[in-house]
Amino acid sequence: MKTRKIKVKHRGNFLGIWFFKLVLRVFGLNGAYLLLEVVSIHYLLFDREAVSTCLNYIEKRFPQSTALTNYWHINRIFVNQGRQLIDRYAITQYPDYFEYDDIITKETIQVLQESKKGVVLLTSHVGNWQVALRKTEHLKKDICIVMLPEDNPAVREFLKIGEQEIKPVEVIDPEGYFGGVIEMMQALKKGKLVCIMGDRGYGFDTLEVLFLGTPAYFPYGAFYVAAAAGSPVVALLTHKISKRKYMVDISNIWYPAYNSEKNKKEQLAKWVKEYVNVLEAFTEKHPYECFLHHDVWSQKRGFK
Amino acid sequence: MNSSHENELTEIRQKVKQLLVSNLGQLEMLGPSEIKDDVALFGEGLGLDSLDALEIVVLLKKHFKIEIKDMNEGREVFATVDSLSRFIQMNAPKDGN
Numbered sequence: 001m002k003t004r005k006i007k008v009k010h011r012g013n014f015l016g017i018w019f020f021k022l023v024l025r026v027f028g029l030n031g032a033y034l035l036l037e038v039v040s041i042h043y044l045l046f047d048r049e050a051v052s053t054c055l056n057y058i059e060k061r062f063p064q065s066t067a068l069t070n071y072w073h074i075n076r077i078f079v080n081q082g083r084q085l086i087d088r089y090a091i092t093q094y095p096d097y098f099e100y101d102d103i104i105t106k107e108t109i110q111v112l113q114e115s116k117k118g119v120v121l122l123t124s125h126v127g128n129w130q131v132a133l134r135k136t137e138h139l140k141k142d143i144c145i146v147m148l149p150e151d152n153p154a155v156r157e158f159l160k161i162g163e164q165e166i167k168p169v170e171v172i173d174p175e176g177y178f179g180g181v182i183e184m185m186q187a188l189k190k191g192k193l194v195c196i197m198g199d200r201g202y203g204f205d206t207l208e209v210l211f212l213g214t215p216a217y218f219p220y221g222a223f224y225v226a227a228a229a230g231s232p233v234v235a236l237l238t239h240k241i242s243k244r245k246y247m248v249d250i251s252n253i254w255y256p257a258y259n260s261e262k263n264k265k266e267q268l269a270k271w272v273k274e275y276v277n278v279l280e281a282f283t284e285k286h287p288y289e290c291f292l293h294h295d296v297w298s299q300k301r302g303f304k
Numbered sequence: 305m306n307s308s309h310e311n312e313l314t315e316i317r318q319k320v321k322q323l324l325v326s327n328l329g330q331l332e333m334l335g336p337s338e339i340k341d342d343v344a345l346f347g348e349g350l351g352l353d354s355l356d357a358l359e360i361v362v363l364l365k366k367h368f369k370i371e372i373k374d375m376n377e378g379r380e381v382f383a384t385v386d387s388l389s390r391f392i393q394m395n396a397p398k399d400g401n
Binding site: 177178179180181182183185186203204205220221224225228261262263264265 | 353355359374379
């Protein structure tokens with residue numbers, strides 16, 4: 001097995017996270033959310049990198065915004081993202097506290113339950129995709145997540161990756177040999193759900209497509225894998241509709257396939273565009289639940 | 305190594321090159337004869353990428369009824385046309401082609 005030194009990327013130190021957990025236990029969600037407002041202001045004032053990466057999105061989503069109002073928008077993003085991180089922890093401690101509504105069609109239910117060729121679950125950096133993933137637990141399907149091992153240890157903790165007490169979630173490393181595509185194909189062949197971030201390149205070739213009025217670069221990867229395996233692609237979106245309630249949208253489904261052996265990328269382009277349209281519609285409805293902290297507008301290939 | 309074995313390997317190499325040129329967009333400007341047996345398929349050789357690897361997995365299944373089951377196997381097999389061809393020769397079902 002390949003081993004490599006993992007460099008963990010995170011914000012917040014151990015003591016800070018411990019304090020948030022303590023506040024959550026003593027004062028509940030309201031207390032933790034209140035503390036978050038203060039912490040968010042701190043990041044807004046002192047974390048230039050966080051502000052700068054968020055600004056890429058804010059400038060496209062709110063083109064009329066001024067330098068001052070940009071800060072207001074960014075703060076709302078920080079607060080919303082922080083709330084969802086808190087929720088993510090709270091769900092593991094109090095799973096019945098939260099409620100879920102869903103937008104799902106008979107077709108997607110059938111595909112998720114019965115597809116013998118697996119399903120590519122297309123996730124995005126919007127809403128709380130980890131919460132959405134927990135909604136798939138009742139399907140009793142094995143899940144693989146395409147994710148850098150160092151990407152987010154909290155994700156591993158939340159999804160109990162590698163623990164014995166619940167069904168383990170398998171991680172496919174996109175920086176493994178051939179970008180993990182062989183493992184993805186094998187997982188789909190076994191009927192598993194394979195989660196791939198549709199808005200993150202992971203070294204896959206990308207398509208230039210308009211996103212929020214500006215040319216951006218979205219990877220073919222998920223659709224390429226799905227077309228090769230003959231598997232459907234289901235978009236997994238979620239947004240928070242109230243303090244205790246999430247909406248999970250599993251209504252968008254695509255069946256990428258080729259008409260001919262030539263120009264395969266061109267043939268896949270329509271599905272990539274459809275996905276980007278879905279993502280754009282989401283950001284129009286829920287502008288402060290888009291947590292795209294990597295610049296999809298300027299890096300043509302391999303943004304990670 | 306006997307000559308029929310070597311002839312079979314030569315035929316497989318030709319077929320592999322033809323399939324690569326016909327199916328991988330990145331190689332469509334090349335003729336099969338322009339691909340050397342020992343040139344690296346990925347990286348600095350022919351410059352194929354992970355999506356091309358996926359395509360080769362599909363081609364192996366479709367044309368030779370062979371499955372690549374793990375990445376360690378793929379790493380060695382996909383090194384060159386020669387390694388790929390030798391793998392096909394060793395693993396293709398006798399009646400499959």
